[in-house]
Amino acid sequence: MLHSTDKPEHAKSKNCASDRIKDVILQRICDGTYAPGQKLVELQIAKEFATSQAPIREALSQLEAMRVVETQPYKGTRVREVSRREMQECLEIRGLLEQLAAEKMGDLILPRIDELRERANETVCAARERDSQKYGLSNIEFHRIIVEACGNETLLMVWEMIAPETRMLSFAHNNLINLERCAHEHLEITDAFAEHDNRYAGKLLKLHTESVLIGVGSSAS
Amino acid sequence: MLHSTDKPEHAKSKNCASDRIKDVILQRICDGTYAPGQKLVELQIAKEFATSQAPIREALSQLEAMRVVETQPYKGTRVREVSRREMQECLEIRGLLEQLAAEKMGDLILPRIDELRERANETVCAARERDSQKYGLSNIEFHRIIVEACGNETLLMVWEMIAPETRMLSFAHNNLINLERCAHEHLEITDAFAEHDNRYAGKLLKLHTESVLIGVGSSAS
DNA sequence: TATAGCCGGATTATCGATAATTCCGCTATA
DNA sequence: TATAGCGGAATTATCGATAATCCGGCTATA
Numbered sequence: 087m088l089h090s091t092d093k094p095e096h097a098k099s100k101n102c103a104s105d106r107i108k109d110v111i112l113q114r115i116c117d118g119t120y121a122p123g124q125k126l127v128e129l130q131i132a133k134e135f136a137t138s139q140a141p142i143r144e145a146l147s148q149l150e151a152m153r154v155v156e157t158q159p160y161k162g163t164r165v166r167e168v169s170r171r172e173m174q175e176c177l178e179i180r181g182l183l184e185q186l187a188a189e190k191m192g193d194l195i196l197p198r199i200d201e202l203r204e205r206a207n208e209t210v211c212a213a214r215e216r217d218s219q220k221y222g223l224s225n226i227e228f229h230r231i232i233v234e235a236c237g238n239e240t241l242l243m244v245w246e247m248i249a250p251e252t253r254m255l256s257f258a259h260n261n262l263i264n265l266e267r268c269a270h271e272h273l274e275i276t277d278a279f280a281e282h283d284n285r286y287a288g289k290l291l292k293l294h295t296e297s298v299l300i301g302v303g304s305s306a307s
Numbered sequence: 308m309l310h311s312t313d314k315p316e317h318a319k320s321k322n323c324a325s326d327r328i329k330d331v332i333l334q335r336i337c338d339g340t341y342a343p344g345q346k347l348v349e350l351q352i353a354k355e356f357a358t359s360q361a362p363i364r365e366a367l368s369q370l371e372a373m374r375v376v377e378t379q380p381y382k383g384t385r386v387r388e389v390s391r392r393e394m395q396e397c398l399e400i401r402g403l404l405e406q407l408a409a410e411k412m413g414d415l416i417l418p419r420i421d422e423l424r425e426r427a428n429e430t431v432c433a434a435r436e437r438d439s440q441k442y443g444l445s446n447i448e449f450h451r452i453i454v455e456a457c458g459n460e461t462l463l464m465v466w467e468m469i470a471p472e473t474r475m476l477s478f479a480h481n482n483l484i485n486l487e488r489c490a491h492e493h494l495e496i497t498d499a500f501a502e503h504d505n506r507y508a509g510k511l512l513k514l515h516t517e518s519v520l521i522g523v524g525s526s527a528s
Numbered sequence: 529t530a531t532a533g534c535c536g537g538a539t540t541a542t543c544g545a546t547a548a549t550t551c552c553g554c555t556a557t558a
Numbered sequence: 559t560a561t562a563g564c565g566g567a568a569t570t571a572t573c574g575a576t577a578a579t580c581c582g583g584c585t586a587t588a
Binding site for chain 3: 128130139159162
């Protein structure tokens with residue numbers, strides 16, 4: 087039996103119109119073409135893609151499931167705005183999840199340790215160059231490798247559920263992150279994994295993740 | 308200004324057809340009318356509700372976002388099957404989340420401590436009566452109170468994301484739970500909260516939650 | 529002036545029908 | 559018999575149009 091395309095069950099983009107459109111809209115939200123809070127009008131987007139309303143609704147529905155947009159009945163869909171408070175909440179939870187991943191993965195990280203170190207180095211470079219977009223991409227990949235490595239599908243799913251907040255984080259609020267310090271911490275974490283000290287790696291990871299934001303004290307929203 | 312219905316932002320059921328249908332289907336899945344793995348055919352359901360295909364698709368789409376059903380393009384929607392392995396993964400993460408809630412809530416649980424104890428007592432009664440459905444409902448409410456109390460919206464959201472697994476748990480696999488022991492632990496947890504020992508409550512909660520399943524050892528899926 | 533209520537434009541929700549795709553059984557072939 | 563390839567039924571994905579709802583501005587009234 088020949089598996090022509092062995093996608094890992096949660097395939098990225100199917101070939102329906104709605105899925106292609108979803109990917110385009112997501113891209114635009116990530117790169118800032120669609121700003122947070124912006125309204126996304128179904129028929130307007132439909133016209134642009136030369137389709138009817140149905141695939142657009144489908145796409146927006148999926149994006150809502152990803153928590154990237156927000157829909158209110160009869161009032162439409164907007165790009166979701168993520169408050170600083172929410173970001174902090176997400177980061178705290180992510181820290182916990184990644185710590186769990188580190189402690190449970192055993193040696194499963196070792197086959198990917200080189201890849202992990204490569205991402206860590208990329209974040210160091212990006213931090214040096216003040217390239218927050220590049221930093222953001224490498225950073226998210228660094229962390230994803232760790233969560234993937236532990237082999238807990240549910241953990242990965244939950245982690246991805248709150249990843250978008252982080253993805254937008256470095257784009258919209260890069261001034262709130264000490265890039266160089268964080269990037270350096272990636273190296274420390276990698277070293278800890280390389281030395282099989284998963285417990286210490288987990289601790290570092292938790293502190294690293296939950297303390298990313300600068301000066302998110304009393305000022306809410 | 309008069310707020311006629313002040314729903315807390317994440318209102319349960321709007322009055323669109325699709326939302327009403329969604330609630331009905333969800334109910335049927337929870338009570339077992341629609342078994343795990345069962346296919347849900349859009350036009351078939353549409354006929355039953357005397358609507359067109361559109362609201363059904365909408366409803367199924369929302370249910371997919373809740374991870375209650377699974378959809379594959381051109382292949383349809385099925386009630387999601389939750390493996391034992393996945394349940395265990397969920398419970399472990401839930402334990403962690405609830406422990407976090409306990410440690411972060413401070414005294415916020417106190418205004419709801421009576422309610423909490425009431426739910427705990429309900430689970431004890433249900434366990435004594437071997438009423439797994441009643442147990443399941445009270446149990447989920449018990450835990451929800453704790454997660455709600457800490458006031459972290461994101462934490463609640465993530466928790467609810469993996470709650471459905473647990474909701475079905477006691478219905479489909481009640482024989483895998485030691486109801487009496489778990490119910491008794493609810494009392495201990497409540498006592499710890501009442502004595503302001505949140506750290507201990509959190510520890511109990513974590514152990515309680517992640518060890519709910521009986522005999523989920525090496526046998527996967 | 530201030531305000532309740534109505535009107536019209538804009539947008540979403542739903543409809544009924546059609547196109548696209550999958551699944552399964554059948555047949556022809558070797 | 560075993561199997562590749564072809565229908566055709568079943569189902570999903572999309573279409574174009576219509577109904578339902580929301581929002582802003584306008585008007586009449588006090």
